[in-house]
Amino acid sequence: MSSDSIFVHKMWNDCELSKMVQEGIPFPMLSDAGGRVGKVYGVYDDDAGVETRGRFLIDPDGVIQGYEVLTPAVGRNVDETLREIQAFQLVRESKGTQATPSGWRPGKKTLRPGPELVGNVWKEWKTEMAFD
Template identity: 55%
Template sequence: MSIRPGLKAPDFELDGFYNGKIQKISLSDYKGKWVLLVFYPADFTFVCPTELVTIARRYKELRELDVEVLAISIDTPFVHKVWQEVELSKMIEGGVPYPLLSDLAGKVGKLYGVYDEDEGLNLRGTFLIDPDGVIQFSDIVNAPVGRNVEELIRRIKAFQHVRQSGGQEVCPAQWEPGKNTLKPGADLAGKVFEVWNNG
């Protein structure tokens, strides 16, 4: 069965480098929290450090949204450690503040449908998992183009708003906090133009 939004996220346990040490980390360790899974091709590449550092620069904001970040590539924990020390820490003080997990042979990447067998690497897959363990959005981008962290955060806020409303409100295109939401129902059918301001 393929992985898609609306389905439970498959659990996994991987070795990773986090808080200065190598340790085992499971998705289930974060049960009850929002989790952003960030698959990326490899350490010591070109687009990857720009993505991870950009996410790290917004990490405080993500934590305030109760979101944990797990970054996953095919590199070993030892390579993650060296990468933090020799490159990432030069781009952001202390390196990235979230776990770098080691998906050797793309085992988890295959589960999530992001592993490129020909290249032996994970593509740029992004998955938002809600506190119930359900995938709310997924996005897979080929290796040459990096993610837009601003858009990731916008979508996180939108899905959190929908959850807080108990599903009674949905977020239209371009939605930002403070903008109009939509309340699905017979009264709204054919009248979205009356309440949606795409400004």
Template identity: 40%
Template sequence: MSLLYKEVDDFEAYAYHQKQFKKITKKDLLGKWTLFFFYPADFTFVCPTELEDLQEKYQEFKKVNCEIYAISTDTHFAHKTWHDISENISKIEYPMIGDPTHSLTYDFDVFDENDGLAQRGSFIIDPEGKIVVYEVNAGNVGRNADELLRRLHACQFVYEHGDNVCPAKWKLGEKTIQTTIENIGK
């Protein structure tokens, strides 16, 4: 079953953010754009490269009213430890949610039963709390923050301009396609 347009279920989780532990709920997502960025585990090999790549684009995500949440099945305490001892992870400014009970990884269908870890899933959630883009990568394939930001821009444009769609490789500022009846077939 597809998760597109599924409304995020109510949840409560703890994150490490700005040197503090914070409770995050569905209410924190509403009214803005959200990127849920699931990754397998702290202290691994591909994960820190992805998290650092996202950090390099974090201010661009923030400028367009999007919060990033990195999520793994580690605890928020493990996130703090990793943040404290890793030079690369210490740069991260967005919240890192711990999901040791796997409630979020199950809800977003990214729990790997064999490994007991989250798969590499990326979910763009609109201000109403609905999933509008998602993808799940194999564990050994890292993601690209530039492409996630491009997709976010396209989702935001379509959300604000319902009669337009964004063609392949569309980037912010480029032409879109109008889908009104009079334009069909042109």
């Protein structure tokens, strides 16, 4: 979503993005004239008249599970977005009985929060597990 019109979205897709992504962008390119939606989400820069790089993860109940906002010159990390979605999906499927510690990736160890874990995380989780 940006404050560009859908006409400009079409031109960007057809002239440039379709040369990077075969068959063009597969998801809706949303237009937010005047940044009205961006203001509600707290990502519209009034002075510059543009949206900043906000990324929101919204679960199947319509609840925001996470967000990240960057200034324009730094791009996002799509792998991190996918990792977060996988983590939120795991937690949701476990109905909150499991939690994903720092550095978790699919296949890595999860934690089961409860009285026994208090003060014992050091036995279950090592600092190097925070890194790939």
